[in-house]
Amino acid sequence: MISCKRAFLNLTSVAAAVVLGFSSIAARAADITGAGATFPYAVYTKWAEAYRAASGQTVNYQGIGSSGGIKQIKARTVDFGGTDAPLSESELDAAGLVQVPTVIGAVTIVVNLPGIATGQLKLTGPIAADIFRGAIRTWNNPAIAALNPGVKLPDTAITIVHRSDGSGTTDVMTNYLARQSADFMREVGAGKTVNWPVNGIGGKGNPGVAANVQKIVGTIGYVDFADARKNDLPFVALRNRSGNFVLPSGDSFTAAAAGANFKVKGMAPDLLDQAHPKAWPIVSATYILAYQKGDDAARQKAVVDFFTWALRNGQAMADGLGFVALPNGVVSAVEDEMKRIK
The missing domain is CATH 3.40.190.10 (Periplasmic binding protein-like II)
Known part of the structure; x- marks a missing residue:
């Protein structure tokens, strides 16, 4: 009687182990x-x-x-x-x-210029497009200086830091710049990969771009807001569609997304260069x-x-x-x- 009971308990234990094993497999199968x-x-x-x-x-x-x-x-x-x-x-x-x-989220423009802190450097969309297409090649260029009276701009060559891989961040950034400049659209293009000018270097992923901007003086690049903030990179103040110079922030992203219709097929409304007075111009959903x-x-x-x-x-x-x-x-x-x- 005891041996039968022991055998039953053993079989029960085996059955339980099998069930647990299948449960574990099922759990692993649902990992994604x-x-x-x-x-x-x-x-x-x-x-x-x-x-x-x-x-x-x-x-x-x-x-x-x-x-x-x-x-x-x-x-x-x-x-x-x-x-x-x-x-x-x-x-x-x-x-x-x-x-x-x-x-x-948003794409931000970041720079490495000694003595220039976040918000001290102002750019417009067309001037940013001229920089990123290689038409403006030094930081003390008169077009930049005119936007930044009182800011000491160095006679330093501009190095563009861009993505080396196919990138949605590049797609967002270049579509914004292409709207600001027909020359940018013609020479560089808009999309996940584009024809960057020769005065540029590539970085893999947003972290790669952030790292290159951080270590190379005279650079300008574009990264998502999170990577810019994490790496303590100075943000450029950018003039928006309403004519106001704004900085990237949660409030300026929310302003850009206000009233957007996400109920289209694919749920992808255009959030670039919105007319809200507080909107950051380079905003996108992911x-x-x-x-x-x-x-x-x-x-x-x-x-x-x-x-x-x-x-x-x-x-x-x-x-x-x-x-x-x-x-x-x-x-x-x-x-x-x-x-x-x-």
Whole structure:
């Protein structure tokens, strides 16, 4: 009788172990991987850390640039892609993808000029375009000096620091500059990769650009607000569409996004160079791409679960990292759009 009871207990233990093993496998199967834009990398990794603590699920995100993220999601090698350059309706339909915004951020112009602090250097869009296309090559150029009376500008060559990889940040920046200057559009172009002038050096990802600006005197570059702030890089004050010189900040990003219609297909309204008096001119949402019809139901559900949790619980974390939370009405629209992820 005792031996039978012991055998029963042993079988029960084995069965329990098998169940736990399958549960562990199921949990691992629902862990997800994403890749793409470096712009939201700090937000997604912070969300992933908090989500794992709350749910036990792992989300791994690699910041490889928007072009890389789009390539990987189309190749079906990741569960979701990240991009700052939203895909068009036709691209989404052709690839069978769903696109939704996650947070609002901005591209900032940063410089390394000894003695010049944040806000001391003012630029207009057209002057910035002339600098970034290589037409203005020294810091004491009369066009820059006229905007900055009383600022001691050095007779130093300007070195442009730009992205070396395909980049949504570059797409946002160059589309803004192309609107300011037909010459910039003709000579450099607008997109994730462009024809930068010879007086420039490349950096991989926003961190790579920030690092080059930080260590090379006389540089000007463009990075997301979070990386600029993290690296203590001086921001340029930029004249907006209303004629006001503004600095990048949560308030100026919110002003740019005010009234934007996110309920278009692809949920990608134009946030560049908005007319609000306080708007920072180079604002963009960042987006995730997911399969409308995926091969793995558990992974598809895990993508929806993670970003639903992030929209409801992670927006304050985004604010703390230099981004702006999506408005409440946009959050509900994103949740509705994610219902298409099957």
